[in-house]
Amino acid sequence: MAAPLTPARRSAYALIATDLDGTLLRGDDTFSDRSLLALARVTDAGVRHLVVTGRPAPRVRPLLEHLRGRGLAVCGQGAQLYDAGTDRLLWSVTLDRELAETALGKIEAEVGQVYAAVDQDGVDGLTLIEPGYRMPHPTLPALRVERRDDLWCAPISKVLLRHPDLSDDELAATARSVVGSLATVTMSGPGTVELQPCGITKATGLALAAEHLGVGPADTVAFGDMPNDVPMFDWAGYGVAMANAHPELKAVADEVTTSNEDDGVAVVLERLFL
Structure with a gap:
């Protein structure tokens, strides 16, 4: 019988920002049960989870259903702020x-x-x-x-x-x-x-979403695997690179966890919050 879920312990972080491909998603475009459980336990205790991805909003929408996502998501490398609850873009920037x-x-x-x-x-x-x-x-x-x-x-x-x-x-x-x-x-x-669009990065989208949520950089732990996550790590209080991450991201990370295939996000969440 599985152990009962318990509230996350107090942590310095109020927001979890995760990339999808190569980070939270496995290579077959699925989430592991361990990752889903860790995120559910942490968010049930009041910590916010924000997807920050290069995928455009239409490609993110079905994945958010698996994550019980009904709030905001940063899509399109920061060019879109998507509200899953209302299925609309709160903010978007187009490339001329x-x-x-x-x-x-x-x-x-x-x-x-x-x-x-x-x-x-x-x-x-x-x-x-x-x-x-x-x-x-x-x-x-x-x-x-x-x-x-x-x-x-x-x-x-x-x-x-x-x-x-x-x-x-x-x-x-x-x-x-x-x-x-x-x-x-x-x-x-x-x-x-x-x-x-010039000047748009994951950090600009993450900062906008965090402002909506009333959370600051010091309250945020970010997870990623590629150079497009570098601006997000620069903005967040703590950056965690996956074992499979590009060397450019590992060089600026505060921590390197296990790979996306080995529940790297869950490993850190369990330590920080559970």
């Missing part, structure tokens, strides 16, 4: 499509052809992929278009890039060197280099 095209042109002038996709803005926005682009997460729905111009048919929150030969680190470094103020360049996972 002309600037996005210009940025793509500058990148391709340096590295040759890249393959692109976009996440459309809105709670029902689609993910569009051009010919040659391969989705890093095959379980995520996407609509293939016939030509690149079709990517710009509606407002977008970000552009996703892949190169046939360059590594993610190489592509991201080149993109940063030529894009300048046209967009913010992030690397959010294997095969996922992204362009988002």
